[in-house]
Amino acid sequence: GAGVSQSPRYKVAKRGQDVALRCDPISGHVSLFWYQQALGQGPEFLTYFQNEAQLDKSGLPSDRFFAERPEGSVSTLKIQRTQQEDSAVYLCASSSLSYGYTFGSGTRLTVV
Amino acid sequence: ELKVEQNPLFLSMQEGKNYTIYCNYSTTSDRLYWYRQDPGKSLESLFVLLSNGAVKQEGRLMASLDTKARLSTLHITAAVHDLSATYFCAGEYNNNDMRFGAGTRLTVKP
Numbered sequence A: 001g002a003g004v005s006q007s008p009r010y011k012v013a014k015r016g017q018d019v020a021l022r023c024d025p026i027s028g029h030v031s032l033f034w035y036q037q038a039l040g041q042g043p044e045f046l047t048y049f050q051n052e053a054q055l056d057k058s059g060l061p062s063d064r065f066f067a068e069r070p071e072g073s074v075s076t077l078k079i080q081r082t083q084q085e086d087s088a089v090y091l092c093a094s095s096s097l098s099y100g101y102t103f104g105s106g107t108r109l110t111v112v
Numbered sequence B: 001e002l003k004v005e006q007n008p009l010f011l012s013m014q015e016g017k018n019y020t021i022y023c024n025y026s027t028t029s030d031r032l033y034w035y036r037q038d039p040g041k042s043l044e045s046l047f048v049l050l051s052n053g054a055v056k057q058e059g060r061l062m063a064s065l066d067t068k069a070r071l072s073t074l075h076i077t078a079a080v081h082d083l084s085a086t087y088f089c090a091g092e093y094n095n096n097d098m099r100f101g102a103g104t105r106l107t108v109k110p
Helices: none
Strands: A005-007 A010-013 A019-024 A031-037 A044-050 A053-056 A065-068 A075-079 A088-095 A101-103 A107-111 B004-007 B010-014 B019-025 B031-037 B043-049 B055-058 B061-066 B071-076 B085-093 B097-100 B104-109
Touching (some): A005 A088, A010 A019, A019 A088, A019 A107, A031 A075, A044 B097, A101 B043, B004 B085, B010 B019, B031 B061, B043 B055, B043 B061, B071 B085
Antiparallel strands (some): A005 A019, A019 A075, A031 A044, A044 A053, A065 A075, A088 A101, A088 A107, B004 B019, B019 B071, B031 B085, B055 B061, B061 B071
16 A cells, blocks of 8 residues: 555553554565554554564563564554553554655554 | 653744754664654654764755764754644664654744
């Protein structure tokens, strides 16, 4: 596609519910990143894939967070047993092997 | 781990004035990025700075990089209302890890 597509655009989850956020990167982009952006803050790194390999997951805040990219294209960020502190915008970005990142519009997650 | 600090965090300026946003980073960075974010929107890439002394300009915005001082600046010339947004700098290291500053929320008033 022309850009990075994320869905859903908005998600309201009850505390304790599991959620899955999808990212469809630019076709052919090898690298894919997930960031968490709390209100009024800068994006915080969560995890990074190169093709299907998850090379860095050091930013995932707890074992409730899990990301996958099984075929090296679409990626899913899953959050289990959501908590209020998980409320944030989750941004996905993709990149080719040269420099430059393209960000998606994000998924705004609200845990109530 | 690369840490990125921006200042100021909030900036209110009048149209027509000039100002500079500063971005300091803690360790060697491969590349330095500047992004713009409008409320409720995603990040729009403004500049990528690759080497010491790099300077890039687009319209009323000019970005520079001093790798020795670990400092990048975003200079705004003759501000207009349309520049109101939040500006982030981000450093990239290990060729795949990008860390952001907290952002500078710019408001340009008539």
